[in-house]
Amino acid sequence: xxxxxxxxxxxxxxxxxxxxxxxxxxxxxxxxxxxxxxxxxxxxxxxxxxxxxxxxxxxxxxxxxxxxxxxxxxxxxxxxxxxxxxxxxxxxxxxxxxxxxxxxxxxxxxxxxxxxxxxxxxxxxxxxxxxxxxxxxxxxxxxxxxxxxxxxxxxxxxxxxxxxxxxxxxxxxxxxxxxxxxxxxxxxxxxxxxxxxxxxxxxxxxxxxxxxxxxxxxxxxxxxxxxxxxxxxxxxxxxxxxxxxxxxxxxxxxxxxxxxxxxxxxxx
Numbered sequence: 001x002x003x004x005x006x007x008x009x010x011x012x013x014x015x016x017x018x019x020x021x022x023x024x025x026x027x028x029x030x031x032x033x034x035x036x037x038x039x040x041x042x043x044x045x046x047x048x049x050x051x052x053x054x055x056x057x058x059x060x061x062x063x064x065x066x067x068x069x070x071x072x073x074x075x076x077x078x079x080x081x082x083x084x085x086x087x088x089x090x091x092x093x094x095x096x097x098x099x100x101x102x103x104x105x106x107x108x109x110x111x112x113x114x115x116x117x118x119x120x121x122x123x124x125x126x127x128x129x130x131x132x133x134x135x136x137x138x139x140x141x142x143x144x145x146x147x148x149x150x151x152x153x154x155x156x157x158x159x160x161x162x163x164x165x166x167x168x169x170x171x172x173x174x175x176x177x178x179x180x181x182x183x184x185x186x187x188x189x190x191x192x193x194x195x196x197x198x199x200x201x202x203x204x205x206x207x208x209x210x211x212x213x214x215x216x217x218x219x220x221x222x223x224x225x226x227x228x229x230x231x232x233x234x235x236x237x238x239x240x241x242x243x244x245x246x247x248x249x250x251x252x253x254x255x256x257x258x259x260x261x262x263x264x265x266x267x268x
Contacts, residue, residue, distance in 0.1 A: 033198030033228050037169055041195075051168035053142075060143030060171065061181055063105070064092070071150055082126055085154035087112045089221065090240050090259050092147030108242075118243075118258035125219070125238045125261060132216035135160045137187065138199050139173040140222030145181055148221060152186045161211060162187040166204075167195035172224070198228040223248055230264070237264040 044050055064071075071088055078084035091105070091112040129135060135157050139145055152160055162183050165172045178189045193205025199220070201209060212218065218237045220229055226239045230251060239262045243249045249256045 031200075031227070033196045033200060033224055036224075037196035037198075053168070053171040057142035057171050057173075057177055058180070060141070061146060061177060064143050064146035065181060068146060068150070071147075072153075075150060075154060081154050083122060084113070085151040086122055086125075086240070086261065087259070089144075089147045089151040090242055090261070092144035112242075112259050115259060117261050118254040119252065119260045119262040121238065121263040122261045124263050125217075128217045128236075128238070129155050129157055132157070133159060134211075134215045135217055135219065136163060136211060136215035137161065137219045138163045138192075138221055138225045139165075139178070140224060141171050142173050142177045143171075144221065145173045145177055145183060149181055149183050149186055152183075160187040161215070162189050163192050163199070163208065164189060165195055165197070166191045166193040169195045169197050172197045196228075198224040200228045201232075232264070234264055238262070239264065 043052060075081050075085045075088065088109065091109040135155070137148065137152060137160055139148060139162055148162070152162070162178060164175050164178050168174055175189055175191055178184065183189060190208060190211060191205070192199060192208045194200060194203040196203065201212065204212075216236065218229075218234070220226055220237055220239045221241070223241050223244050226241055226248065229237055230239070239260060241260050243252065243254055243256055243258045243260060246256055249258070252260060252262065254260060
């Protein structure tokens, strides 16, 4: 996965001390994406590696690209191509080395194709896409981006923007990853201007925030993006994810492991 971090004893102690300090200072305003960002920044600082997950991101992208032709055929041959592409995009949510490297992608694909969504606003999403002038799709992790590309191709919308992180963080998608899988063939790519494993609007660039406000709908992929956006009062957000922890399961009123297509119902 990442290169092994080998540090002298003194530097290990300093790293541990700074990690504890992050937990202590953040407990009154705890944010998983913000904490993850700060922990990863420490990892980069002490390892001297600005992109510790670079290799595993490339491997993840190559793994799904090797499946792409079969996934594309599965989608185009389906009775409902949009539903199949949507399900595959959510199945890709299992690829998350920030949580675990122990997952079975093929098994998850099989499961999501044959399981009802715990929250199913897929019809509302499809209708919203058909009416939107501008769609903003928030990317998540490498590997998953290939599934995202398949869903975007299936939507066949003329004005979709695909958002990536502003700099490497864990195995989240960057502009380098997006170009590697040729996302720019099906969407315009925009960096969000910040290196958190999420979309923390107050830290994102003006260019990104302007597009966020302008977009008719926002497709938020993955749990990391949801964690920062779930409290935003905006009906235009659709969350696509596989629920990976009990906290988010409780927030959404579902179970850990469930598949979700959820429109944000909060009033503006």
